[in-house]
Amino acid sequence: MRNIRIxxxxxxxxxxxxxxxxxxxxxxxxxxxxxxxxxxxxxxxxREATSLAGDDPASKILTGFVGWLVDIExxxxxxxxxxxxxxxxxxxxxxxxxxxxxxxxxxADQTGSDIQTRHIRYxxxxxxxxxxxxxxxxxxxxxxxxxxxxxxxxxxxxxxxGGALGAGDLLYFGRIWLTLTLFAVPFIALNGLTSALTxxxxxxxxxxxxxxxxxxxxxxIGSWAAPAVASIEYLSPSALKFDxxxxxxxxxxxxxxxxxxxxxxxxxxxxTLFKRRDV
Amino acid sequence: xxxxxxxxxxxxxxxxxxxxxxDVNLEVPSGGIxxxxxxxxxxxxxLFSILCGFLGADRGEVLVGGQAVRPxxxxxxGMLTILPQDAKFLPSTPLGKQLKFYxxxxxxxxxxxxxxxxxxxxxxxxxxxxxxxxxxxxxxxxKRVGIAQAFIGNPRVIILDEPTxxxxxxxxxxxxxxxxxxxxxxxxxxxxxxxxxxxDLCNAVAILKQGSVVRVSTMDSLLQGxxxxxxxxxxxxxxxxxxxxxxxxxVAGARWDKGAGRLRIDIDTSALAAxxxxxxxxxxxxxxxxxxxxxxxxxxLEERFIRETR
Numbered sequence: 001m002r003n004i005r006i007x008x009x010x011x012x013x014x015x016x017x018x019x020x021x022x023x024x025x026x027x028x029x030x031x032x033x034x035x036x037x038x039x040x041x042x043x044x045x046x047r048e049a050t051s052l053a054g055d056d057p058a059s060k061i062l063t064g065f066v067g068w069l070v071d072i073e074x075x076x077x078x079x080x081x082x083x084x085x086x087x088x089x090x091x092x093x094x095x096x097x098x099x100x101x102x103x104x105x106x107x108a109d110q111t112g113s114d115i116q117t118r119h120i121r122y123x124x125x126x127x128x129x130x131x132x133x134x135x136x137x138x139x140x141x142x143x144x145x146x147x148x149x150x151x152x153x154x155x156x157x158x159x160x161x162g163g164a165l166g167a168g169d170l171l172y173f174g175r176i177w178l179t180l181t182l183f184a185v186p187f188i189a190l191n192g193l194t195s196a197l198t199x200x201x202x203x204x205x206x207x208x209x210x211x212x213x214x215x216x217x218x219x220x221i222g223s224w225a226a227p228a229v230a231s232i233e234y235l236s237p238s239a240l241k242f243d244x245x246x247x248x249x250x251x252x253x254x255x256x257x258x259x260x261x262x263x264x265x266x267x268x269x270x271x272t273l274f275k276r277r278d279v
Numbered sequence: 280x281x282x283x284x285x286x287x288x289x290x291x292x293x294x295x296x297x298x299x300x301x302d303v304n305l306e307v308p309s310g311g312i313x314x315x316x317x318x319x320x321x322x323x324x325x326l327f328s329i330l331c332g333f334l335g336a337d338r339g340e341v342l343v344g345g346q347a348v349r350p351x352x353x354x355x356x357g358m359l360t361i362l363p364q365d366a367k368f369l370p371s372t373p374l375g376k377q378l379k380f381y382x383x384x385x386x387x388x389x390x391x392x393x394x395x396x397x398x399x400x401x402x403x404x405x406x407x408x409x410x411x412x413x414x415x416x417x418x419x420x421x422k423r424v425g426i427a428q429a430f431i432g433n434p435r436v437i438i439l440d441e442p443t444x445x446x447x448x449x450x451x452x453x454x455x456x457x458x459x460x461x462x463x464x465x466x467x468x469x470x471x472x473x474x475x476x477x478x479d480l481c482n483a484v485a486i487l488k489q490g491s492v493v494r495v496s497t498m499d500s501l502l503q504g505x506x507x508x509x510x511x512x513x514x515x516x517x518x519x520x521x522x523x524x525x526x527x528x529x530v531a532g533a534r535w536d537k538g539a540g541r542l543r544i545d546i547d548t549s550a551l552a553a554x555x556x557x558x559x560x561x562x563x564x565x566x567x568x569x570x571x572x573x574x575x576x577x578x579x580l581e582e583r584f585i586r587e588t589r
Contacts, residue, residue, distance in 0.1 A: 014372055019371065277350075
């Protein structure tokens with residue numbers, strides 16, 4: 001455990017200093033800043049447009065459309081809209097939508113470049129492979145969590161200052177940060193697996209993206225031919241992603257359980273590969 | 280011979296159809312410097328990788344400090360470190376922080392690790408690189424930082440794969456001095472293409488050829504048992520000189536080795552031991568006014584190496 005802690009701490013700093021880490025932060029900042037700017041400007045309109053107070057047909061159509069986009073029942077969505085600030089809610093949905101890509105890009109290089117450059121040979125006589133693998137995984141989770149904390153903090157603060165959020169919404173923003181961080185964990189586990197499999201930072205990233213896209217394509221296209229094929233999407237960590245925004249415990253619990261299963265399976269396969277492979 | 284700190288038993292390793300190591304057996308005694316030499320592709324780096332558990336052997340076993348080593352079963356902590364031939368440091372992290380990380384992984388507290396990093400960087404003459412990144416260093420400096428990391432925590436066994444390759448003579452000499460000043464209970468295993476370096480540094484040597492150990496010997500016994508004395512002359516030996524040498528009672532034959540630029544004299548050791556013959560031959564040359572630059576009794580490592588690996 002001591003070495004896992006040391007490796008995780010070092011990994012956070014390594015990722016933050018790396019070219020990939022800097023590019024990830026820049027990309028995430030641009031995406032979230034753009035979304036936040038749009039939302040601050042349109043907060044009032046969003047609130048008005050999604051309000052159910054008027055029970056007008058346009059609002060119902062809009063709620064139904066957004067519900068279809070995020071795969072949430074219109075009634076449940078209407079309830080969420082009534083309970084949370086529109087800015088926070090839309091930010092949450094956008095965050096869940098872009099989180100897979102950001103998590104994959106931000107944490108792709110775990111053991112990959114170490115194996116590729118043989119830097120790993122400086123490490124493996126000083127620690128065991130399991131500690132190295134899990135330390136790097138944990139470090140990537142911390143790195144992503146810190147990055148999301150910075151972004152959510154900045155955007156939440158700006159929205160508060162601009163009047164798009166009230167002080168009472170900050171707790172919900174805390175939940176958004178925690179959810180986005182935890183939602184990254186299965187992707188980080190998947191990156192760990194592909195890193196160990198390929199032993200190459202760039203190739204690992206390509207394989208993770210390819211896996212994600214292939215699962216999505218097969219489940220989306222295959223479901224037209226045979227509905228059962230759609231269940232392949234459960235191989236992807238993002239199969240139930242919008243359920244993570246649900247306020248219903250059962251729905252939320254199922255989504256968390258699915259993420260946990262994907263994380264454990266990817267983590268165990270990845271660590272087993274890493275323990276056995278030549279470096 | 281001291282007890283073995285590292286034992287290799289029947290190790291074989293293939294990469295597809297290429298047999299990199301074949302039934303390698305080796306015992307490295309505790310203390311001193313042990314050399315491993317061999318032509319390119321002889322399997323030295325593969326052997327080192329298996330010793331460290333980076334690669335798995337197809338057959339056989341490796342014991343370091345009595346404990347079996349294989350992938351995911353590294354040697355006991357603090358037992359073994361390596362300067363790998365082609366490993367890189369992280370490009371964006373200051374080297375001092377990387378070395379401190381290694382020291383902490385080796386079990387040191389943060390404060391002790393910091394001290395240890397400064398010690399090993401001082402040892403290789405590069406205290407100023409603490410805050411620099413690897414891509415700002417010259418090849419020689421990079422190599423010396425690699426050597427510094429191998430000495431973190433004073434491990435019992437240190438493997439140095441081509442430690443002075445690419446270093447200037449001053450830097451190489453500093454490394455040699457450092458190796459000679461090691462503690463008596465430390466063992467260094469060195470590979471090098473510079474055979475005079477191995478001959479100069481090592482107590483014992485193993486010669487690898489095409490993945491097999493063809494000879495393991497202490498340096499003394501490798502170079503002794505000689506039946507030859509050779510001299511480096513400024514000019515090729517004249518025929519009359521060769522005739523005079525061949526007439527000496529303890530000389531079995533004398534010839535000029537054009538490739539090596541040496542006069543090689545086979546000694547009839549039933550008449551005189553080679554080292555005594557060397558003394559007599561020096562007197563002979565001085566008496567005839569023949570100039571020579573050096574004398575060598577027996578074959579040097581390079582000559583042995585060429586014979587063994589031909």
